[in-house]
Amino acid sequence: MHKLLVVDDEPIVLESIRFIAERHLPQTFAVEGAFSGSEAIEKSETFKPDLVFMDIRMPGLNGIEAIREIRSRHKELIFVIITAYDHFNYAKEALQLNVLDYLVKPIRKERVVEVLKKAFGLLEEKLETIRRTAALKEQFAKLSVHLENEFLYSLLLGNQVTPDLDFYEGTFGMELKRGYLILLQLQETPEKSSDPVTFSLRRHALFQAFRFALKSRCACLVGAATLNRMIGFVPAAEASDEYVLRNRAIGLAEAVKQEVKSAGLLSCLMGIGRAHSLPDFLKGYEEAERALESGALQGQSGEEIFHISDTFPFVKTYALYPLQKERLLVDRVLLGDGAGVEELYRELFGGQQEGTLTMAGYKRRLSELVVVLTRALSYQGISEAESEAQLLACLENEDWQLVSAGFGGRLLALTQKLKKLQEEKVARASLRMVQYVEKNYASDLKLDDAAQMMNMSYHYFSKFFKQHTGQTFTDYLAGIRVGRAEGLLAGSEVSIKEVGCRVGYKDPNYFSKIFKKLTGLTPSEYRGLAGGGHDAF
Missing domain, CATH: 3.40.50.2300 (Response regulator)
Known part of the structure; x- marks a missing residue:
């Protein structure tokens, strides 16, 4: 009516x-x-x-x-x-x-x-x-889901969508020439085997929550769930700064994860790749996978979001046929995982191969591994020629056991060498990080400044800093500043206000608050006990 x-x-x-x-x-x-x-x-x-x-x-x-x-x-x-x-x-x-x-x-x-x-x-x-418009919108919403899925999985299968790009951009109302991927992966739980029906319903609810949370925060495309995974594609402008984009992507993933988590749904992890143009879409997907698997492998306790730029080389968990296991072996070498290298090497190139391969075939397989491995090692600072010479020297022998043992020993030695190089790299990064703070403590130093200097996202830098110093960035910086302030208070006539300014605190009241929190004394009380100059602010 x-x-x-x-x-x-x-x-x-x-x-x-x-x-x-x-x-x-x-x-x-x-x-x-x-x-x-x-x-x-x-x-x-x-x-x-x-x-x-x-x-x-x-x-x-x-x-x-x-x-x-x-x-x-x-x-x-x-x-x-x-x-x-x-x-x-x-x-x-x-x-x-x-x-x-x-x-x-x-x-x-x-x-x-x-x-x-x-x-x-x-x-x-x-x-x-109005009725027709509402019906069309409802139909388009349903069709849009299928079109998003068609677009994303065409790219995942290596198909070119460039000829139809104008259609997709017009349909979705966004530019799609470049972007990054967020890969959601469901964590395994005992419920999957004990109550598969409930698990399936909760799995569906998780994927729906992920889709809604991501789409409500940005213009993006979300693909259909496949087994325990779902992908989201977030467009990025051509001129976007990589560092800014990385932190924005992590912030977006954290907001989505928080919403999903607050709904009491199943646990999940997220891997994020770098922004790429559409021809390199698969590279972006591989990076999201690497971030997910490498972050989990490194044992970043409590972490649920991993960006490729914050992770070391990754490990794939597939083990369906030898080529994939060879890739897994290479990844174990790159991670410095000696025990994992020994186990996989025995499985792939141990004595059981003697009855199934000729010596020439056995050596050929080892030679193929050398090609892949030496190239990967060269990216980690080990000379390709040096590692190749060491490994190929083992193939000059004609005895199965000597070839297998010699190659395995050289492989383990390279693994240990790489692990040492990585530890040294981390130690240098840790030292550089601490030196930067100690050099710049008197300036208006922020966590984001230090993270950018280290080429890390602030999210990862915060974890890295605490792991290697035992303190948060804020606490460590405060400790440095108060330590320097103690020296100035005890050995100079500089006013307390000026002392605060010299160590990075422009607000004298805040300086006094932090100083007392760490020493139990106000700056004036400390100066009086230390026999320093006057107490004037």
Whole structure:
């Protein structure tokens, strides 16, 4: 049922139109009245009519002014004017406000019915348009999910979407030429085997929550779930700074993870790749996988989000056929995992191969491993020629056991060497990090500044710093500053305010608060005990 507001200072007009509407168009209009322009404006908000019959000559605010005011708030409202004047001086102005029709007093029943039917037809057309639009939006929402899936998995399968890129960008309303991937992976739980139905429902709820949380925070595409994984593609501008983009991506993933976690759903991990153009989409997916698997392998306790730029070489967990196991062996070498290298080497190249391969075939397989391994080692600072020479020298022997043992020993030695190099690299990074803080403590030093200097995201840098110093960045910086302040307070005449400024605290009250927190004394008390200069601020 539509709503009709009749505005006229003569009550008989309202009652006449109400009677005609109920008699000739029953169950079509709910009729309400107003007796002035001001009351009409008020009822346009409270009654919310679809159609207004407005007398243009009323005491106070006239009908033209009331129409203009109501129209400014409700542009789709339909107006019909009522006038007692045949010449329509007012009516001409009303027509400029896009009124539907007019009624001349004394009002005739036939004319009222005619105008009501005309308005009813227009209202029904509008309502049908709204219904069709809502239906189209619903259909598009369903189709959009399929199109997103088609777009993402076409790229995952190595298919080119460039010829259709304009279509996809127009359909999704976003640029898709470059972006990064967030890979969600469900963590295994005992519930999967004990109650598979409940697990499946909770798994579905997790993926739906991930989709909603990500899409509600940014323009992005989310693919369909495959087994225990789901991917999200977040577009990135061509000129985006990699460091800024990395921190933004981690922040986005943390917000999504928090929302998913607060819903009490299953546990999950997220891996994030760097931003790439569409031709390198697979590289971005591989990086997200590497981030996920490398972060988990490194045992970053409590961590659930990993960015490729914050991780070391990764380990793949696939073990379906020898080539994949060889890749896994290479990854174990790169991680300095001696025990893992020994175990996989025995499985791939141990004595059991003697009955299944010729010596030439055995050596060929080891040679193929050398090619892959030496190239990977060269990226980690070990000379490709040196490692290749060491490994190939083992293949000159014709005895199975000597070849196997010799190659395995050299491989383990390279693993241990790489582990030492990585430990030294981490130690140098730790030293560089501490030296940077000690050198810049007096400036307005922020965690983000130090993280950028180290080329780490602030998220990863914060964990790295605490792991290697035993303190948070803020606590460590405060300790350095207070230590320097103690020396200045005890051995100089510098004012306490100036001491605070020299060690990085511009606010003397905050300086005093931090100083007392760490030493148990105010700067003045410390100076008095140490026999330093005056206490003036």
